[in-house]
Amino acid sequence: MTTFETIITEQRGRVGIITLNRPKALNALNSQLMAEVVSAAQAYDTDPSVGAIVITGSERAFAAGADIKEMSEKTYVDMLSEDFFSAWGHLVEVRTPVIAAVAGFALGGGCELAMMCDIIIAAENAVFGQPEINLGVIPGIGGSQRLTRAIGKAKAMDMVLTGRRMKVEEAERAGLVSRVVPTESYLDDAIAVATTISELSLPITILAKQAVNRSQEVSLAEGILFERRVFHSTFATDDQTEGMAAFVEKRDANFSHR
Numbered sequence: 001m002t003t004f005e006t007i008i009t010e011q012r013g014r015v016g017i018i019t020l021n022r023p024k025a026l027n028a029l030n031s032q033l034m035a036e037v038v039s040a041a042q043a044y045d046t047d048p049s050v051g052a053i054v055i056t057g058s059e060r061a062f063a064a065g066a067d068i069k070e071m072s073e074k075t076y077v078d079m080l081s082e083d084f085f086s087a088w089g090h091l092v093e094v095r096t097p098v099i100a101a102v103a104g105f106a107l108g109g110g111c112e113l114a115m116m117c118d119i120i121i122a123a124e125n126a127v128f129g130q131p132e133i134n135l136g137v138i139p140g141i142g143g144s145q146r147l148t149r150a151i152g153k154a155k156a157m158d159m160v161l162t163g164r165r166m167k168v169e170e171a172e173r174a175g176l177v178s179r180v181v182p183t184e185s186y187l188d189d190a191i192a193v194a195t196t197i198s199e200l201s202l203p204i205t206i207l208a209k210q211a212v213n214r215s216q217e218v219s220l221a222e223g224i225l226f227e228r229r230v231f232h233s234t235f236a237t238d239d240q241t242e243g244m245a246a247f248v249e250k251r252d253a254n255f256s257h258r
């Protein structure tokens with residue numbers, strides 16, 4: 001893996017970990033960090049020894065948003081010609097399951113980065129919000145769209161128009177986060193979830209992720225058809241044969257990781 005300046009990468013077992021590392025700026029997401037997160041995630045995605053990815057920050061801040069200092073000098077033409085934030089789109093193209101381990105502030109782009117991940121494991125001290133309205137802008141990395149799909153229009157409109165923060169209990173009730181865990185163990189807990197996923201069949205987890213994501217894009221009938229065809233296709237894999245044989249023979253399955 002390349003050497004990075006704004007993130008730290010580490011592999012534990014079959015889990016690739018990306019730690020945002022701009023502590024003085026509460027992990028504000030500048031262009032360099034965006035490029036490095038995307039590059040690290042793409043490298044893990046093409047590495048067959050990695051079966052799940054964890055993205056995390058610090059206990060104080062997952063990320064306090066896009067870097068306001070970097071953005072403050074830019075003009076409309078700068079934003080348009082750079083297609084600012086578009087590189088984040090590559091993160092959601094990653095096929096390996098991605099888990100956000102969120103503690104502390106997940107504001108603006110931080111909340112949006114968490115929502116780009118497949119599962120959000122949140123510490124008890126996690127706080128979510130889309131405060132862009134206070135800066136005279138609106139969410140720009142999917143906040144108005146993914147938050148609305150995640151928690152519904154009523155709450156998303158409240159969050160986006162008032163910029164208020166949501167504590168973790170409300171975030172879990174609203175369906176924004178997958179699990180709430182103690183702050184002391186949130187990263188270990190997220191890595192444990194990632195480890196469980198990483199030990200399953202990688203090709204099948206890729207298909208399962210695609211099937212769930214499809215539900216966000218198409219009608220129910222189209223989604224059901226997509227799911228059924230993908231389900232049928234799992235029967236072309238050795239892992240379906242092995243998984244079902246292992247059940248019948250009352251033993252653990254030995255899945256492939258390719």
Ligand code: CAA
Nearest residue numbers: 024025026028064065066067068069108109131139140141
């Ligand atoms: N961009 C750049 N720097 C940031 C930052 C951000 N988003 N958030 C925090 N920082 C910096 C602060 O400027 C400060 O740096 P200095 O010490 O050099 O002054 C350092 O991080 C620590 O921050 P605070 O002193 O403010 O810490 P605090 O504990 O008092 O407050 C906070 C924490 C409530 C998160 C506060 O920092 C804050 O409100 N940050 C901005 C949150 C925000 O508006 N995020 C949305 C950004 S816009 C966006 O994300 C657009 C989009 O859709 C992608």
